[in-house]
Amino acid sequence: MANAGDGDVIDIRGGLIAGPLRPVTDPEETTEWEQVSPRHIDAADWERFETYVSEIFGAFGMDLDTPGTRETPNRFLKAMFDATSGYEGDEKLLTAFPNESDESEYNQVVEGGISFYALCEHHALPFHGSAYLGYIPNERIIGLSKLTRLVRLFARRFTVQEWMGRSIADALFDLMEPHGVAVYLEAEHLCTQMRGVREEHSRTVTTFWRGTYEENADLRREFLDLARSSTHK
Ligand SMILES: [Zn+2]
Structure with missing residues (x-):
């Protein structure tokens, strides 16, 4: 496992934390799904x-x-x-770090849109779109680059939108122990569009809620407003 001394471990471009607060890799933060398992095809x-x-x-x-x-x-x-490289894991995926701010419980962080390309498990044809992730920090916040890695880890597989969103929500919840997690995915599915099954450019939208979001409709609405306003600019 790499450590902070390597100098190239953490990519914080687009993250929430400025350079001087550069996070340090803590071995205790390592979770199982950060492990990599390269596929070998002889x-x-x-x-x-x-x-x-x-x-x-x-x-x-x-x-x-x-x-x-x-x-x-x-x-x-x-x-x-x-x-389908998502099956291999991503060792640079997640280094959570302490939330320096002392905000209220309902101050949500919304990041996106994070573009993704996945393969539908029914046809092995691409579905692609944008992901918006929201969370209410507890003790940790996380940079956009890590959230992007998280989305791609679950997108680069044979999957379905439903399962992909659920995996992202659960992983984010496990990793950051936030008060709540929200995931909004919108995607176009080539398996239906290419064959004329559905109208071209029709989008499938899925949402996933964990923690505080499950109980609080205002919070969900605020998250959706933020996600949609950045989607349809
Ligand atoms: Zn399909």
């Missing part, structure tokens, strides 16, 4: 997968014998592999 498997993809793309009509397409099966697999 060369023989990779080659076999390429032949499968070539066969499928060829059968569907692609001419695989052109300069532009010869490497397509390989590139396709690599792109899919990268798009």
Whole structure:
């Protein structure tokens, strides 16, 4: 595990804390889901997968014998592999740090929109959109760059919007022990749009509430107003 002495551990661009208050990695803050588990696909498997993809793309009509397409099966697999890197975890994900301010319980922090690209588990086609995260700090606040990492950790998988939002909300709640967590996701699903099942550019919106937000409708409304006003500028 990296420590604060490394100098490159924590990226606070866009975060809430200015440079001098640079947070320090505390081993006690490390939680299980920060552990990384790289996926290893051995060369023989990779080659076999390429032949499968070539066969499928060829059968569907692609001419695989052109300069532009010869490497397509390989590139396709690599792109899919990268798009699902969330399964590996993110060791730089989260370093929570003390909340220096002494605000009231209902002073929420709202961050977003954080763009994301995910693959729907039903079709393995992309859904993409923006995430807005809100929380009411207890003792810790967290920078935008870490929240972005959190969103991408759960987006870069085969998933559904519902599950992705729930995972983000639960992770944020576990990590920061805030009074409440709110997650707003809006996304366009290519699996329906590309095939003309639904109107183009239709968006699916999902919200998730934890803690104080579950009980307080005003707080939810305020969060949604903040999220929506930044969405539809
Ligand atoms: Zn789908």
